[in-house]
Amino acid sequence: MRLEDDIISVKGVGEKTAKDFNRLGISTIKDLVFYYPRSYKTYSEPVPVSSVAEGDRVAVFCKVITYVESHKGRRYNITSLSAADDSGSIRMVWFNMPFLRNVFKKGDSYIFYGIVKIKGSMRVMEMPEYFTQFKYQSALKTMQPIYPLKSGITNNAITRAVTSVKDLIVRIPEYLPENEIENRGLMTRGEALMQIHFPGDEDKLKNALRRIAFDEFLEFLIRIRSLREATVTEQNFHKVTEEALVKKNGFISGLGFELTNGQKEAIRDIETDMSSEHVMNRLVQGDVGSGKTVVAVTALLMNAISGHQGALMVPTEVLAVQHYDDISRMLKPYKITVRLLTGSMTPKEKRTVYQELKEGICDIVIGTHAIIQEATEFSDLGLVVTDEQHRFGVKQRDKLTSKGHIPHVLIMSATPIPRTLAIILYADMDISVIKDMPAERKRIKNCVVGTEYRPSAYSFIKQQVRDGHQAYVICPMVEENEITEAENVINYSDELKKELGSSIRVEYLHGKMKENEKTDILRRFVDRQIDVLVSTTVIEVGINNPNATLMMIENAERFGLAQLHQLRGRVGRGDAQSYCIFINVKKSKESVERLQVLENSNDGFYIASEDLKLRGPGDFFGIRQSGDMDFKIADIYNYADMLKLAQDVSLEYGKQFEGKIIL
Ligand code: ADP
Ligand code: MG
Numbered sequence: 001m002r003l004e005d006d007i008i009s010v011k012g013v014g015e016k017t018a019k020d021f022n023r024l025g026i027s028t029i030k031d032l033v034f035y036y037p038r039s040y041k042t043y044s045e046p047v048p049v050s051s052v053a054e055g056d057r058v059a060v061f062c063k064v065i066t067y068v069e070s071h072k073g074r075r076y077n078i079t080s081l082s083a084a085d086d087s088g089s090i091r092m093v094w095f096n097m098p099f100l101r102n103v104f105k106k107g108d109s110y111i112f113y114g115i116v117k118i119k120g121s122m123r124v125m126e127m128p129e130y131f132t133q134f135k136y137q138s139a140l141k142t143m144q145p146i147y148p149l150k151s152g153i154t155n156n157a158i159t160r161a162v163t164s165v166k167d168l169i170v171r172i173p174e175y176l177p178e179n180e181i182e183n184r185g186l187m188t189r190g191e192a193l194m195q196i197h198f199p200g201d202e203d204k205l206k207n208a209l210r211r212i213a214f215d216e217f218l219e220f221l222i223r224i225r226s227l228r229e230a231t232v233t234e235q236n237f238h239k240v241t242e243e244a245l246v247k248k249n250g251f252i253s254g255l256g257f258e259l260t261n262g263q264k265e266a267i268r269d270i271e272t273d274m275s276s277e278h279v280m281n282r283l284v285q286g287d288v289g290s291g292k293t294v295v296a297v298t299a300l301l302m303n304a305i306s307g308h309q310g311a312l313m314v315p316t317e318v319l320a321v322q323h324y325d326d327i328s329r330m331l332k333p334y335k336i337t338v339r340l341l342t343g344s345m346t347p348k349e350k351r352t353v354y355q356e357l358k359e360g361i362c363d364i365v366i367g368t369h370a371i372i373q374e375a376t377e378f379s380d381l382g383l384v385v386t387d388e389q390h391r392f393g394v395k396q397r398d399k400l401t402s403k404g405h406i407p408h409v410l411i412m413s414a415t416p417i418p419r420t421l422a423i424i425l426y427a428d429m430d431i432s433v434i435k436d437m438p439a440e441r442k443r444i445k446n447c448v449v450g451t452e453y454r455p456s457a458y459s460f461i462k463q464q465v466r467d468g469h470q471a472y473v474i475c476p477m478v479e480e481n482e483i484t485e486a487e488n489v490i491n492y493s494d495e496l497k498k499e500l501g502s503s504i505r506v507e508y509l510h511g512k513m514k515e516n517e518k519t520d521i522l523r524r525f526v527d528r529q530i531d532v533l534v535s536t537t538v539i540e541v542g543i544n545n546p547n548a549t550l551m552m553i554e555n556a557e558r559f560g561l562a563q564l565h566q567l568r569g570r571v572g573r574g575d576a577q578s579y580c581i582f583i584n585v586k587k588s589k590e591s592v593e594r595l596q597v598l599e600n601s602n603d604g605f606y607i608a609s610e611d612l613k614l615r616g617p618g619d620f621f622g623i624r625q626s627g628d629m630d631f632k633i634a635d636i637y638n639y640a641d642m643l644k645l646a647q648d649v650s651l652e653y654g655k656q657f658e659g660k661i662i663l
Contacts, residue, residue, distance in 0.1 A: 001029065001165065001167075001168060002029070002168075003028065003029050003030040003033065003168060003172075003662075004028055004029070004030060005028060005029050006018070006027065006028060006029075007021045007022070007026055007027055007028060007029060007031070007032060007161075009029070010029060010032070010161050010164050010165060011164045012160055012161065012164060013161055013164075017153070017157060017161075020150075020152040020153040020157070021153065021161075023150055023152065023153075024148075024149075024150055024153065029165055029168060030662070032158075032161055032162060032165065033162070033165065033168065033169055033172070033193060033197075034632070034662075034663060035147065035158070036147075036196055036212075036632055036633065037145030037146055037147050037196065037197070038146055038147060038148045039146045040143040040144060040145055040146060040199060040205070041143065041144040041145075041146055042142075042143050042144075042202075043059060043113060043136065043139045043140050043142075044058065044059055044140075045059065045140070046058075046059040046060050046061035046111055046136075047059070047060060048060075048085060048086070048087040048088075049062065049084065049085050049087050049088040049089065049090050049123065050087035050088040051087070052090070052116045052123060053116065053118070054116060054117060054118045055115065055116065055117075056115070056116045057113075057114070057115050057116075058113070058114075058116060059111050059112065059113040059136070060083075060085060060090060060111070060112055060125075061085060061109065061110075061111050061133070062083035062084055062085050062090065062109065062110065062111075062112060063083060063084060063085070063107065063108070063109045064081055064082075064083050064104050064105065064106050064107065064108055064109075064110070065082050065083060065084050065089065065106070066081050066082040066106065067081070067106055068080070068081045068100065068101045068103075068104050068106075069081065070098050070100075070101045076095040076096050077095070077096050077097075077098050078093060078094070078095060079093070079094045079095075079097055079098055079100045079101060080092060080093045080094070081104055083110070083112065088123070089123070090112075090116075090123040090124065090125060091122055091123065091124045091125070092112055092124075092125050092128055092130075093124060093125070093126050093127070094126075094127055094128075095126075095127065103130075104130075109133065110130045110131065110132065110133075111130065111131045111132075111133060111136040112125055112128040112129070112130050113128055113129045113130070113131070114126065114127060114128030114129060143199040143201070143202070143205065145159065145196075145197060145198075145199070147159075159197075162197045162198075163198075166194070166198075169190060169193045169194050169197070170190045170191075170194060171190060172189050172190045172193055172662065173189070173660075173662075174188050174189050174190065175189075175657050175660040175661060176649075176657075180649070184645060184649075186210075186211050186214060187204075187207045187208055187210075187211040188211075189211065189215070191208070192207070192208040192209075192211035192212055193208075193212075194208075195207070195208035196208050196209070196212065209633055210639065210642055212632075212633045212634070213631070213633050213634035213635075213638075213639040213642045214634075214639075214642040214645060214646050215661050215663060216631045216632065216633060216634040216663060217631075217634055217639070217642055217643045217645075217646035217647075218646040218649060218650055218657065218661060219661040219663055220425075220631070220646075221424070221427065221646055221647060221650040222650060222655050222657065222658050222661075224425075224426075224427045224428045225427065225428075225650065225654075225655060226655070226658075227428040228427055228428040233278070234278060234279040234406045235277065235278065235279065235406070236274070236276060236277055236278055236279050236280075236408075237279075237382075237405055237406055238274070238279075238303065238306065238308045238380075238382030238383065238407065238408060239274065239275055239306065240271065240274045240275050240302045240303070240305075240306045241305065241306045241307070243305055243306075244301075244302040244303075244305035244306045245271070245302070247301065247302075247305050247334065248267075248271075248298060248301060248302050248305075251298065251301055251330075251334075252267075252298065254333070255294065257438065257440075258439070259291075259294070260290070260291065260434065260436045260437065260438055260439065261436055262286065262290065262432075262433065262434030262435050262436045263290075263291055263294065263295055263434055265432060265434075266284050266286075266295045266432040266434055267295055267298050267299075269282065269430070269432045270282060270295070270298070270299050270302075270410065270432075271302070273408065273430070274299070274302060274303070274383075274408055279406050279407070279408055279409075280383075280408035280409060280410065280430075281408075281409050281428060281429045281430060282409070282410050282411070282429060282430045282431070282432060283411045283413060283422070283426050283429045283430070283431045283432070284296075284410065284411065284412050284413070284431075284432045284433075284434065285413050285414075285415070285417070285422065285431060285432070285433045285434065286412075286413075286414065286433065286434030286435075287414060287434075287437070287569075287603070287604040287605075288414050288565070288566060288569030288604065289437060289438075289441070289569050289572060289573050290414075290434045290436070290437055290438075291434070291438055292387070292412040292414070292434065293323065293326065293327075293387075293412075293544070294330075295412070295434075296312065296385045296387065296410065296412055297327055297330055297331070299383060299385065299408075299410055300312065300327070300364050300383060300385065301331060301334065301336070303382045303383040303408070304331075304334075304336045304363040304364055305334070305336075306382070307380075308380050308381070308382025308383065308407075309357070309360065309362065309363055309364070309365070309378050309379065309380055309381050309382060309383075309404075310363065310364045310365075310381075310382060310383040310384070310385065311364070311365050311366075311367075311371055311378075311381060311383070311384050311385065311400060311403075312327075312364070312365070312366045312367075312385045312386075312387065313367065313368070313369070313371050313372070313384070313385070313386045313387070313400060314366070314367070314368060314386075314387045315368070315387075316368065316538075317342045317343065317344060317368055317515045317518070317519065318515075318518050318519055318522055318538070318539075318543065319387070319543065320340060320341075320342050320366055320367050320368050321340065321342070321519040321522070321523070322519075322522060322526070322543060322544060323366050323387070324338065324340040324366045325523065325526070326544070327364070327366060331364070336363045336364060337356070337361060337362050337363045337364070338362075338363065338364045338365075338366065339353045339356060339357075339362045339364070339365050339366070340353075340365075340366055340367060341353050341365050341366070341367035341368075341370045341371055341376070342367050342368050342370050342515070343368060343369070343370045343515070344514070344515035344516060345370075350370070350375070353365065354375050354376060354377070357376060357377060357378050357379065358377045358378070358379060359379060360378075360379030360380060371400065372400050372403070376403060377403070378403050378404055380404070380405075381403050381404025381405075381407045382404065382407050382408060383407055383408045383409075383410065384400045384401050384404070384407050384408070384409050384410070385409075385410045385411070385412065386400075386410075386411050386412065387412045409429075411429070414566075414569075414604065417636060418605070418640075419431075419433065421636050421640060421643060424643055424644070424647045425636065425643070440575045441572065441575075442572070442575075442576070442577045442578065443572075443602060444568060444571060444572040444578045444579065444580055444602055445577065445578070445579050445580070446568075446579075446580045446581075446582065446598060446599045446600075446602075447579075447580075447581055447582070447599065448556070448582045448584055448592070448595040448596065448598070448599045449581065449582070449583060449584065450583070450584060450585075450587055451583060451585055453581070453583070454583065457552050457581050457583070458496075458499045458500060460550065460579070460581070461473075461500065461504075461532060461550060461552070462500060462501075462504065464549055464550045464579075465500075465504050465531045465532065468547075469547055469548065469549040469550065469576060470525065470528065470530070470531055470532065470533070470545065470547050470548040470549070470550075471531070471532045471533070471548060471549070471550035471551065471552065472532075472533050472535060472539065472548055472550070472551045472552070472570055472571070473492070473496065473532060473533070473534045473535070473551075473552045473553075473554070474535060474536070474537065474539075474551065474552070474553040474554060474567060475488060475489045475492045475534055475535065475536055475554055476488070476492075476554040476555035476558070476585070484512075485510055485511065485512065485536055486510050486512045486513075489508045489509070489510040489534055489535070489536055490508060492508075492534055492554075493506050493507070493508040493534040496532065496534060500532065504531045504532060505529065505530050505531045505532070506530075506531065506532045506533075506534060507521055507524070507525070507530045507532075507533060507534070508521075508533070508534040508535065509521050509522070509533060509534070509535040509536070509538060509539065510535065510536045510538065511536055511538045518538070521533070522539075522543065525545060525548075526544075526545045528547060533548075537559075537563065537567065539567075539570060543570055544570075544573055545570070545573070546573040546574030546575075547574060547576075548570065548571055548573075548578075549571055549572075549574070549576050549577065549578040549579065550571065550578065550579050550580075550581070551567065551568060551570060551571045551578075551579070551580045551581070552580075552581040552583065553567060553568075553580070553581065553582050553583060554583045554585070555583065555585050555586075556582035556583055556584055556591075556595055557584050557585060557586045557587075557588070557591035557594070557595065558586075560611065561594060561597060561598060561607050561610070561611040562607065562608065562611055564582070564595075564598055565598065565604055565607050568580045568598070568602075572602075580598075582595050582598065582599070594611075597610040597611070608637070609637075632663075
């Protein structure tokens, strides 16, 4: 057996199982070995029944105190029994497992392991695992990998298959010299991969994960290095002209506000880059609301006046339309043709834009992924800008740059990556950071409250609307299997209309609406034809309506801090005082603590670091999943030390390990 062999050559994998594996993206043995568990299940010492609370995942050591009942329910066959320890009793329930009737005997003791639900005054465990005391002792010592699954395949099937290829895993080649492994205190690759699938204990697993994170970073850094070498030497074919620099000054003085120092510096950097001998590759980092758009527009303007085309790519249609509206307005005084290009436009509309791009009639195109489709050709693409970059990957960016002859690249990002790490991760780019917020900005006032505060929140909305402002209400998320998200938003806005009275115009927005319906609602909201917008989190990315001063977030405890920070970033974008009301429905100690972080700070970097402390490993801002840093294990917050180590190694060894790191 070799890593490249088809999955079907694994012992015990037949044609059907092979197909199931294929659906998980596993077609070779290599794919299987690098298919990592999503998490690990660890069993814990049993606790007294009286101490359990809703949602706890626990083990209890109980005696069966009733006969086992089994009957046909409406949808399932239900098997149940009552069990108790000295402190209290708990009901065990299983679905469609009638054979269990013959497993348990009244009077016998077992360890039950599962998630607790409280139904009325009764404690219940649904589908608990059960063990004899003896068996549980050995289970206690192991960590069971839990693999990401799709229907058709079980966790056991994956475990069995991985077990069959153990010999191969152990022999995965090590590319680092022995002394490096030793001096840097790293686990070997073979051992690390073994530990990932068959963890010995928590410490070993931790070391294994660190090793894999190191490999992922190193591979990434080697790739980045190649990109860097390719770009720094690239000639600048799209220099800005004198005329462009003059017009740019006029544009900035006509903005109606003074740029912040951060914005001025970013623009100066861009200007220098675009006038230099080499092509620009720049990342502009700035928290939500720091005013990145105007920086991007200035670059697009200079590029257009210099006679070249520019493209601005954003992750959602709604954001594309909004940027299009804003930028067209800002550039109106200039002879610049700005066009929109999105997936939901009609084929005819798209064809017109394609034509104009090809003939060089269109100077700036703003859109979604539609811009990088086959059909788009530019006459002379000089500048490529991507906004909210953490949603795009290097590949998509490359696809866009390949539409021109070495265009300048500008990336706008609100992802709060500490500078020391950003320098490493974006080694192929120069970085400008906008540290300051526009001066007249008042700090958003936050409050975290319970549901009893709702009536006051509603009267506060009324007051804000009376004062000529607008409000967002972010709807609670729906529980699985309940009503759909759309129904939920519609119901909530109906209720809200009743609460607020007919003089206040309430509309709703949710993800299932057609793109043109969404953009229509948003345009009307920005035009102030709507007072209160009830929405799901679809408004999270980049939407800008400076007249909106109030945001009320229902079920705030269910969101991640990072997402709440992004949501809140929709207000506080104008001169007026803004407010954010977080409704904490559940009020657990943990959610109160988490939300307090937001109540006390409006700083993305601070929130990112606190979020980590409270939540532990997480996919903050979706960095781990983001296209750019597509790591399976590594993330820059939890493995910052591995990133630095990988940086050291890559500096020392250059590209020596290129192509040798199997991931
Ligand atoms: P983000 O960095 O989140 O993309 P935007 O570029 O959308 O932020 O800017 C948010 C709002 O702030 C916009 O309404 C914009 O016109 C305004 N703005 C940007 N820069 C300044 C400034 N220097 N002074 C005042 N308002 C500004
Ligand atoms: Mg933005």
